[in-house]
């Protein structure tokens with residue numbers, strides 16, 4: 001007996017130029033200008049991300065029963081090039097919901113990254129064949145394929161609300177999520193923050209980095 005799989009309408013893809021600008025930023029810059037609030041804690045790169053690489057794209061959201069990947073397979077069939085697969089698997093890490101074969105297929109589907117609030121497996125194959133993968137865990141125990149699940153629905157990704165089409169950025173520090181409606185504003189603010197940090201880096205090199213604010217904030221108590 002087939003199981004129902006509700007699917008919400010796909011959101012229009014964002015301008016390529018906006019996604020390109022995101023890949024020149026960093027998760028830390030995005031979360032700094034977004035109330036230090038944008039990050040999905042515990043989601044770290046587990047395969048495929050190269051040193052210094054930043055990935056970004058609109059979310060293709062999936063809600064699945066923890067430990068089951070029937071609808072995750074369906075999401076791969078529906079993915080549009082450039083999307084970031086966002087799987088809300090309840091953070092359960094005792095059973096993988098994605099592995100090397102799916103990762104290889106995701107590459108052929110043009111996905112920019114795979115994000116799983118749950119476990120993945122076949123790390124070596126993922127590293128060799130899949131887009132960069134972020135997950136909360138790794139487990140060789142395989143998924144069930146019974147459903148249920150829901151596609152392009154609002155999800156909770158490690159406690160962060162993600163709507164289909166929201167912009168996701170990932171790097172060595174993890175994942176940050178930007179609501180689609182605020183993407184232009186947040187990207188512009190993060191670019192300003194990047195310029196400010198570049199100026200600080202030049203000041204460190206020149207030995208002129210302002211440290212006065214620390215002494216203003218601390219009253220040092222000399223102990224005998």
Ligand SMILES: O=C([O-])CC(=O)C(=O)O
Pocket residue numbers: 069097098099100101102103121122142143
């Ligand atoms: O069995 C599955 O669906 C997950 C998996 O290991 C793979 O994609 O290689």
Ligand SMILES: [Mg+2]
Pocket residue numbers: 099100101122
């Ligand atoms: Mg496998």
